[in-house]
Amino acid sequence: RCQSMADCLIEERPEEGVLLLRLNRPQARNALNTELRVALSETLRSAANDGSTRVAVVTGDATAFAAGADITVVADETPMGMHRLAFHKLWQDVADFPKPLIAAVNGYALGGGCELALHADIIVAGKGASFGLPEVKLGIMPGAGGTQRLVRAVGKYRAFRLLMTGDIIDAEKAADWGLVSELAEDGEVLATALKMAGKIARLPPFALEHIKETVLLGADLPLQSAIALERKSYHMLFDTADQKEGMKAFKEKRKPDFKGE
Ligand code: CO8
Numbered sequence: 001r002c003q004s005m006a007d008c009l010i011e012e013r014p015e016e017g018v019l020l021l022r023l024n025r026p027q028a029r030n031a032l033n034t035e036l037r038v039a040l041s042e043t044l045r046s047a048a049n050d051g052s053t054r055v056a057v058v059t060g061d062a063t064a065f066a067a068g069a070d071i072t073v074v075a076d077e078t079p080m081g082m083h084r085l086a087f088h089k090l091w092q093d094v095a096d097f098p099k100p101l102i103a104a105v106n107g108y109a110l111g112g113g114c115e116l117a118l119h120a121d122i123i124v125a126g127k128g129a130s131f132g133l134p135e136v137k138l139g140i141m142p143g144a145g146g147t148q149r150l151v152r153a154v155g156k157y158r159a160f161r162l163l164m165t166g167d168i169i170d171a172e173k174a175a176d177w178g179l180v181s182e183l184a185e186d187g188e189v190l191a192t193a194l195k196m197a198g199k200i201a202r203l204p205p206f207a208l209e210h211i212k213e214t215v216l217l218g219a220d221l222p223l224q225s226a227i228a229l230e231r232k233s234y235h236m237l238f239d240t241a242d243q244k245e246g247m248k249a250f251k252e253k254r255k256p257d258f259k260g261e
Contacts, residue, residue, distance in 0.1 A: 004035075005035050005036075005038060005039035005042070006039070007024065007035075008023070008024055008025055008033070008035045008036040008039050009021055009022070009023060009024060009036060009039035009040060009043060010022040010024050011043060014194055014197075015194070015197075015198050015201070016052075016201065017052065017053065017054035017055060017198075017201030017202070018053075018054070018055055018056075018057065018194065018197045018198060018201050019043075019047050019053045019055070019056045019057070020056075020057045020059070020194070020197075021040070021043060021056060021057065021058045021059070022059055022060070022061075023036060023058070023059070023060045023061075023065070023066055024061075026061050026063065026064075028067070028070065029063065029064035029066070029067035029107075029108060030060045030061065030064045030065065030066040030067060030113065031066065031067050031068055031069065031070040031071070031112075031113075032066055032068065032069050032070055032112045032113065032116070033070040033073050034070075034073060034085070036070075037087060037090045037091075038090060040058075040090070040093075040094060040116075041089075041090040041091075041092075041093035041094065042093075044056065044093050044094055044097040044101075045093045045096075045097075047097070047099070048096070048097055048098055048099065051260060053099065054099060054100075054200065054201040054203075054205050054208075054260070055099055055100040055101075055102065055197045055200045055201050055208075056097065056099060056100070056101050056102070056197075057101075057102045057103075057104055057190075057193050057194060057197050058101065058102070058103050058104070058116065058120065059103070059104035059105070059106070059189075059190055059193065060105070060106065060107065060113075061106065061107070062106050062107060062186070063106070063107040063108070064106075064107040064108040064109075064113070065103065065104075065105040065106060065107060065108060065109040065113050065116070065117060065129065066108070066109065066110075066112065066113025066116055067108045067110045067111070067113055068110045068111025068112045068113050068114075068134075068135075069087075069111055069112040069143075069144075071138065087143075087144070088143075088144075091115075091119070091144045091145065094116070094119045095119055095145070098209045098212060098213065099205065099208065099209060099212070100121050100122070100197075100200050100208055100212065101119065101120045101121050101122075102120055102121065102122045102123075102124060102193050102196060102197055102200075103116065103117040103119075103120035103122070103123045103124070103193075104124050104189050104190050104192075104193035104194075105117055105123060105124065105125040105126065105129045105131075105171075105189065106125075106126045106128065106129055106186055106189050106190075107126075107128065107129060107130070108129075108130055108168075109125075109129060109130065109131045109132075110130070110131070110132050110133070110134055110168065111132075111133060111134060111135055111142070111146075112142075112143075112144050114131050114132060114133055114146065114150075115133075115142060115144035115145055115146040115149070116144075117131070118145065118146060118149040118150060118153065119145070119149070121212060122181045122182075122193075122196065123179065123180050123181050123182075124180070124181060124182045124184055124189055124192050124193040124196065125171040125174060125175065125180045125182075125183055125184070125189065126171060126183075126184055126185065126186035126187075126188075126189040127170075127171055127172065127183060127184070127185060127186055128170075128171065128186045129170070129171040129174070129186075129189075130168045130169065130170050130171065130174075131162075131168065131169055131171070131174045131179060132162055132166065132167060132168035132169060133146045133150065133162050133163055133166070134166035134167075134168065135166070136163065136164065136165075136166045137166040141163070142163070146163075147159075147163060150162065150163070152219065153177075153178065153179055154177045154178055154179055158177050171183055182196070202258065203258060204240065204242035204243070204245075204246065204258040204260065205242075205258070205260045206237060206240045206242060206260070207237055207240075207242065207243075210233040210234075210236070210237060213233065214226075214229055214230050214233050217229060218230060240261065241259060241261035242256075242258045242259065242260065242261060245257060245258060245259070246258070
């Protein structure tokens with residue numbers, strides 16, 4: 001158990017606009033217990049409304065991003081007990097985080113840990129990282145969107161291969177399957193993710209939020225509706241000061257200064 005929520009999840013501000021969240025239960029391979037889930041959900045919910053956060057990076061440690069749900073918490077649960085734990089509400093806060101979310105993955109990303117990575121918009125993984133949804137080996141199945149997000153990310157046949165065997169794949173294969181945005185040397189993962197985060201933090205937040213919303217919502221809409229959603233979002237951005245600044249800076253051949261207005 002962690003002593004407190006702040007213990008389970010360490011918050012850092014490596015640079016302006018960037019929120020770094022470190023999962024911190026190294027003794028349990030960062031397995032997601034209730035405190036850690038609550039900490040993640042509350043931190044992301046407040047960061048969603050906090051103008052000083054433009055992008056969030058979630059990471060674990062050198063051995064594990066997260067090895068899944070904490071099996072000891074749920075081993076003796078009943079269906080109603082699982083329902084009352086209401087973990088789905090905590091996951092919803094992660095899914096609803098409207099700003100760019102980057103997962104910096106070293107080591108194991110298994111079960112709920114893999115599902116956490118699947119909530120991210122960008123995954124940076126070390127060559128020694130591994131991914132899998134081994135729930136079937138425990139007599140259950142993924143319960144945090146894994147069946148749906150994995151198939152959308154890698155397609156039916158690759159997704160079933162992982163879901164039905166519980167096999168764990170290495171980062172090179174995950175990258176080959178399109179589950180990794182950027183493969184890095186193990187020691188370079190966080191630096192690579194933070195560099196990307198810093199770049200994103202200097203870009204206009206309204207445009208980023210609309211890109212995220214349009215991609216994620218649009219993926220589940222009929223094409224015509226998704227294109228209409230894209231058009232409305234695109235047109236709306238012409239009401240922002242950052243659009244004026246971006247285009248003015250281009251004409252004046254200088255770097256834009258996006259204020260999030
Ligand atoms: N839960 C609880 N404890 C864990 C977990 C976990 N998922 N994973 C590791 N630990 C603990 C171990 O029990 C061990 O504790 P102790 O030192 O007290 O014995 C400690 O972490 C270190 O683990 P290992 O000694 O096993 O370390 P290794 O480096 O040898 O192996 C592995 C690491 C391969 C990650 C191995 O620990 C393992 O296989 N872990 C389980 C992986 C797994 O099955 N994950 C899926 C869990 S189920 C799940 O995620 C359901 C998702 C649904 C989410 C929504 C719920 C509502």
